[in-house]
Amino acid sequence: MVECYAPANIALVKYWGKREAHLNLPLTDSLSISLAHLGTTTQVSESEEDSLCFNGEEIEQESALFRKTFAFIDRIAKGRCALRVVTNNTIPTASGLASSASGFAALTLALNAFFNWNYDRKTLSQMARLGSGSASRSLWDGFVIWQAGSADDGSDCYAYPLEARWQELRIGILEVDFSAKKIGSREAMQHTAYTSPLYGSWQKTVAEDMRNLQAAIQSRDFTRLGEIAEGNALAMHALMLSARPAILYFQQASWQSMHTIWQLRAQGLPLYFTADAGANLKLLYLEEDSAKVKDVFPHIQEIAPFASS
Ligand code: PMV
Numbered sequence: 226m227v228e229c230y231a232p233a234n235i236a237l238v239k240y241w242g243k244r245e246a247h248l249n250l251p252l253t254d255s256l257s258i259s260l261a262h263l264g265t266t267t268q269v270s271e272s273e274e275d276s277l278c279f280n281g282e283e284i285e286q287e288s289a290l291f292r293k294t295f296a297f298i299d300r301i302a303k304g305r306c307a308l309r310v311v312t313n314n315t316i317p318t319a320s321g322l323a324s325s326a327s328g329f330a331a332l333t334l335a336l337n338a339f340f341n342w343n344y345d346r347k348t349l350s351q352m353a354r355l356g357s358g359s360a361s362r363s364l365w366d367g368f369v370i371w372q373a374g375s376a377d378d379g380s381d382c383y384a385y386p387l388e389a390r391w392q393e394l395r396i397g398i399l400e401v402d403f404s405a406k407k408i409g410s411r412e413a414m415q416h417t418a419y420t421s422p423l424y425g426s427w428q429k430t431v432a433e434d435m436r437n438l439q440a441a442i443q444s445r446d447f448t449r450l451g452e453i454a455e456g457n458a459l460a461m462h463a464l465m466l467s468a469r470p471a472i473l474y475f476q477q478a479s480w481q482s483m484h485t486i487w488q489l490r491a492q493g494l495p496l497y498f499t500a501d502a503g504a505n506l507k508l509l510y511l512e513e514d515s516a517k518v519k520d521v522f523p524h525i526q527e528i529a530p531f532a533s534s
Contacts, residue, residue, distance in 0.1 A: 227338040231330035231363045232264035233316050235396065235507050237454040237499060238434045239461045240358050240371065242418040242427065248379040249358045252418070253431040255371045256438055257362045260396065260528050263316045264363070265327035269335040272309035279312050297329065297356045302336055310335075329356030330363035350383040367531060368442060370435075389442045390531045395515055397508035397525035399498075401478045410502040413465060413472050421468040430460050451497030451509050458499040476504040485521065494518075 240255040277284040277291050284291045294310060312331065314324050333353040337344050344352070346364050350371075354361035362369040365386035374381030408416075418424050434457045441449035465472040479500070486508070489496050496518055497509040508525060510518050519525065 226268055226270035227335050228266060228268045229331050229334035229338055230264060230266045231327045231334060231360075232259040232261055232366060233324060233327040234259045234359060234362045234369065235499060235501065236359065236362075237450070238431055238438055238457050239501075241414050241461045241464065242424070243358070243414065244373070245377070245379070246415070248382075249354050249361075250379050250382050251358055251371065251373045253428055254373050254435050255359075255362070255431070256435060257359070257369050257371070258394075258396070258530050259363065259366045259369060260316075261366065261530050261532070263327075263526075263528060264314070265324060265331040266313050266315070267328070267331040267335045268309075268311040269332075269339040270309045272307050274307050275309075277310045277312070280314060294332070297332070298336065300355055301333070301352045302340060305340075308339075325357040326359040326363045329353050329360035332356070333360070334364070347383045347385070350385075351379060354379070354382065354384075370439075387439075387442065391442070391445065392529075392531050393512040394447075394530060395508075395510050395512055395518075396528045396530060397510065397518060397522060398528070399482060399506040399508055399522055399525050401482065401506065402476055402504040406474065406503055408472060413502055416472065417464050417468045421464045423464055423467045427460070427464060430457070447511055448495055451495060454499045454509055455497045458501075462500065474503050475500070479504045479506060482506055482522075489517075489521065 234257040236255050236257040238256040240251045240253065242252040244250045244252045275295055277294055279290060298305065298308065312328065316324050330353045333349050337349055350361045350364050353364065361384045362371050364384065368387040368389055369384050370387060371384040372382065434453050438450060438453045441453060462475065483498065486496050486498055494514060494517060495510065496514065498506045499509065500506050508518060508522065515527065
């Protein structure tokens with residue numbers, strides 16, 4: 226039996242749209258930050274027949290989760306034996322945080338260990354990508370870039386870590402809605418790319434944001450990091466709003482929290498947010514402002530992505 230862990234990640238410059246769907250090749254680069262202890266631990270062992278246990282619950286063979294998991298395993302481990310997969314999230318299930326990134330990354334690492342493939346991280350990133358695009362970034366801690374590449378076979382499409390560390394950086398997960406989303410990110414990004422009249426501007430927006438965000442990380446310019454991350458997330462949601470028909474993940478409480486964040490910022494607090502394909506916000510701030518942020522948002526779950534490194 227082998228056991229592997231992978232962290233969840235949050236993109237500061239988002240992946241939203243594919244240049245090829247079967248291999249999960251993105252149209253643009255993206256840049257994320259891994260969530261340290263929030264992630265997935267997965268065990269793999271040999272067994273009589275395929276079985277899956279997720280967060281302590283036996284998953285039925287007919288379920289979508291079971292089929293998705295073993296379709297992925299069949300794709301990367303051809304001619305395999307029957308397997309028992311036991312997977313547990315340290316991301317609170319109720320937090321509404323996507324767990325597919327850490328889930329597919331942990332499963333890829335566990336299969337690599339179980340079958341003694343000894344693949345390097347770049348190859349593992351490419352394999353994890355086949356499960357979910359953002360999983361390609363969950364093989365490392367800290368800041369990670371997923372480069373889109375241009376090869377048709379995806380050979381130059383993988384993620385890699387940035388050297389930069391930023392001890393004082395904090396992420397606060399602000400829960401707005403715990404229920405499952407009505408439309409998944411895979412479907413939503415395709416719909417946006419096909420129908421939004423604004424989608425043509427996305428590549429240029431991301432190219433600029435990627436360049437400026439890397440400069441902000443290098444120079445430890447938090448204001449710049451916050452502006453880029455928040456602007457990029459809102460641009461992604463604006464694309465969805467302009468899709469036909471529109472996709473709107475934000476709810477009343479998401480908008481209210483945005484107004485509160487903007488008010489606090491107008492009063493001088495360097496507080497920003499990002500948001501994925503869901504109603505929840507992820508707050509971005511520095512350690513020195515942690516108490517002030519928690520005064521206003523007492524229920525956030527705070528993560529220090531670089532604290533233990
Ligand atoms: O990897 P997927 O298919 O779950 O898509 C991720 C999409 C976003 O979370 C919204 C953006 C990103 O880059 O993680």
